[in-house]
Amino acid sequence: MSQAPARHCSPAGVLTDRERLWAAMRELRVFTIRDLCRAVNTGKDRDAAISDSKAKDYLAGLVRAGIVGKGLTVRFEPMRFELISDTGVRAPRVRKDGTMLPESGRNRMWKAMQILGEFSTRELMHAASIPGAAVAYSEAKTYCGWLARGGYLVQSGERFRFIRARFTGSKAPQILRVKQLFDPNTDKVVYASDPEGRDDL
Amino acid sequence: MSSNPHTLGQDFRQQVAPLGNVALCFATLRRAITRPAHLPGIVCYYGPSGYGKSTAATLVTISYDAVYVQARSSWTRKAAHQAILKGLGVIPAKTVAEMSDQIAEELVLSKRPLIVDEADYLVERGSIEIIRDIYEASQAPVMIIGEEGLPNKLKRWERFHGRVLDWAPAQPATLEDCKALAKLHSGKVQIEDDLLDRVHEMSGGSVRRICVNLALIEEQSLVAGQDVMNLKMWGSRELYTGEAPSRRRNA
Numbered sequence: 109m110s111q112a113p114a115r116h117c118s119p120a121g122v123l124t125d126r127e128r129l130w131a132a133m134r135e136l137r138v139f140t141i142r143d144l145c146r147a148v149n150t151g152k153d154r155d156a157a158i159s160d161s162k163a164k165d166y167l168a169g170l171v172r173a174g175i176v177g178k179g180l181t182v183r184f185e186p187m188r189f190e191l192i193s194d195t196g197v198r199a200p201r202v203r204k205d206g207t208m209l210p211e212s213g214r215n216r217m218w219k220a221m222q223i224l225g226e227f228s229t230r231e232l233m234h235a236a237s238i239p240g241a242a243v244a245y246s247e248a249k250t251y252c253g254w255l256a257r258g259g260y261l262v263q264s265g266e267r268f269r270f271i272r273a274r275f276t277g278s279k280a281p282q283i284l285r286v287k288q289l290f291d292p293n294t295d296k297v298v299y300a301s302d303p304e305g306r307d308d309l
Numbered sequence: 310m311s312s313n314p315h316t317l318g319q320d321f322r323q324q325v326a327p328l329g330n331v332a333l334c335f336a337t338l339r340r341a342i343t344r345p346a347h348l349p350g351i352v353c354y355y356g357p358s359g360y361g362k363s364t365a366a367t368l369v370t371i372s373y374d375a376v377y378v379q380a381r382s383s384w385t386r387k388a389a390h391q392a393i394l395k396g397l398g399v400i401p402a403k404t405v406a407e408m409s410d411q412i413a414e415e416l417v418l419s420k421r422p423l424i425v426d427e428a429d430y431l432v433e434r435g436s437i438e439i440i441r442d443i444y445e446a447s448q449a450p451v452m453i454i455g456e457e458g459l460p461n462k463l464k465r466w467e468r469f470h471g472r473v474l475d476w477a478p479a480q481p482a483t484l485e486d487c488k489a490l491a492k493l494h495s496g497k498v499q500i501e502d503d504l505l506d507r508v509h510e511m512s513g514g515s516v517r518r519i520c521v522n523l524a525l526i527e528e529q530s531l532v533a534g535q536d537v538m539n540l541k542m543w544g545s546r547e548l549y550t551g552e553a554p555s556r557r558r559n560a
Contacts, residue, residue: 117399117411196419197399216371223367223377223426234493235367278398 119197121279124307125158129166130199133176133191140186141167165204172206212307213243217251218280221261221270228267254283282306328486328516330356330479334365337477338373338422341450349472351444351451353428355459356479359551361516362454365479366426369452375422380430389431389439393423409439413446421449428453432462441469481514490519495527501539511548521549 119127132147133139139147141163149157167189170176175195179188201209210216216236221227224235233248252268255261258281261268284303291298334354341352356362370377376396380389390408394401397415402408416423423443431437432455444451453459457478463470482490487509491500500508500523508526512518525548530538 116402116407117415120395120398120400194418196415196421197397198419211374219377220367220371223363223370223379225363230493231364235364236371238372275395278396 117197119199121277124199125162126166127199128158129163131197133189134194134197136191138188138190140188142186144189166202169202169204169206170200172204173200173202173208174206175200175202210238210241212280213241213247214251214280214282214307217243217248219278221255221268222272222275224270225272226267226269232268251283255281280307328361328365328489329483330361330486330516331365331368333477333480334362334369335372337475338369338375338424338450338452340475341452342373342422344450344474349474350448351440351453351469351473352475352477353460353463353473354452354454354477354479355457357457357515359515359517360479360481362479363426364516366424366454370424373422375424375452376416377424377426379426380428382430382434384430384434384436386436386439389436393443397421409442409446412443413449416443416447416449423449423451424454425451426454428455429459429462432459432466437463437466437469441466441472444472482509482512482516482519484509486516487512487519490516491523494520495523497536498527498530499537500526501537503540504538504543507540507543508548511550513550515551518549518551525549 119131123131128148129144132144136143136147141160144163144167145158145160148163167176171178171189175191175193177190177192179190181187201211203209211219213236216238217232220232220235224231227235229245229249229252232252233243233245236243236248252261252263256263256268259271260274260281261270282305284305286303287301288297289299290296337352337354341350344350354362354365366377369375376393378389378392378396384392386405387408390405390412391401393412394408394415397412397419399411399415402411423440425431425440428437428440431440440451440453443449460476463473484506487505488502491505504526508519508522512522526538526543529546530536535542
């Protein structure tokens with residue numbers, strides 16, 4: 109029997125929409141957009157469903173980047189796609205035009221700080237910057253501040269120390285925005301929006 | 310934006326990494342990545358503590374999008390595999406054998422190099438073969454980083470030793486490195502060349518000691534309200550040499 113070799117790697121942590129799509133593509137290997145959406149939207153939670161257009165956007169980028177191949181156009185038949193180059197559990201970061209993106213600045217900082225162990229904001233900024241994708245000083249400063257509040261870093265003067273035990277995984281913690289409706293008459297938060305600002309690319 | 314990790318590494322070295330050891334670390338890993346298929350793919354980067362190995366490792370890890378793990382003395386076989394899988398972002402399987410397969414599969418597919426820091430611990434516990442297993446199964450470029458005596462310690466593991474493509478000893482900091490560090494770290498005070506010369510001499514090639522001394526000079530200059538400092542103004546004040554202070558003699 110000729111079968112694809114068994115895959116034993118599945119990604120850790122909560123998955124973004126793109127990561128869910130990527131995991132499904134690795135599972136299916138050959139698929140139509142409909143197959144893909146059906147595989148991804150198995151849960152009952154309708155809010156978490158991934159729309160066709162989102163899947164199409166990501167596929168367009170992957171096809172242009174040469175990671176996914178497009179089948180021949182056959183009339184009245186849905187287009188079939190095939191995963192040509194499996195690059196592992198990490199979903200490729202690709203723009204819609206097919207150019208690849210480097211890891212996000214936050215991910216790079218998160219990685220750099222566990223190696224450096226002890227650092228100043230400026231050192232972290234230098235370590236996490238790569239040509240074409242520099243990390244701004246203000247960005248490094250904000251991020252370190254938040255991680256210190258979360259107990260990942262300990263601050264002493266201008267320097268930070270990474271707490272090894274708080275290395276929870278390869279994905280960088282994200283700073284989210286939540287909007288709340290507050291009523292000062294009753295001193296209550298009446299409504300809170302869903303958090304915004306998750307890395308979803 | 311180029312997505313090719315090789316060119317990324319090269320550009321990076323030329324642009325922002327003026328330190329000799331960083332360039333050396335880049336060159337070493339690049340040799341493992343671009344090696345012809347018949348050559349082994351493990352490289353070893355070693356040197357005394359304080360030579361800036363970890364800083365170099367950080368820059369290399371970020372530029373090559375490598376998987377980085379730091380070995381610990383408490384590592385069992387299982388803990389080692391789990392740590393590497395955590396770095397890869399993969400949910401670990403139950404047994405060590407399965408985890409080893411997972412690591413190999415993920416390294417092959419993603420084509421990421423593996424960097425193992427503090428590899429001395431693995432050698433001391435006799436578990437360095439873990440790394441060899443992973444290398445054999447994936448043929449992924451692997452860089453192990455450790456202290457000065459690492460190549461010597463590895464001689465006992467002949468099968469591992471034979472698979473090392475290149476041994477790269479970290480170099481002591483040069484005067485150029487010292488100048489670059491001054492530019493990078495002490496923005497508020499200008500330290501003149503004669504004093505930098507002295508700092509370099511007293512620090513015995515250690516990047517860490519140079520940094521400590523630069524911070525010391527900057528701090529004292531700011532206290533004295535000076536924004537330029539040279540050897541004459543510094544006078545006979547002590548610099549940090551890393552040695553325990555000698556007993557004061559009665560003159």
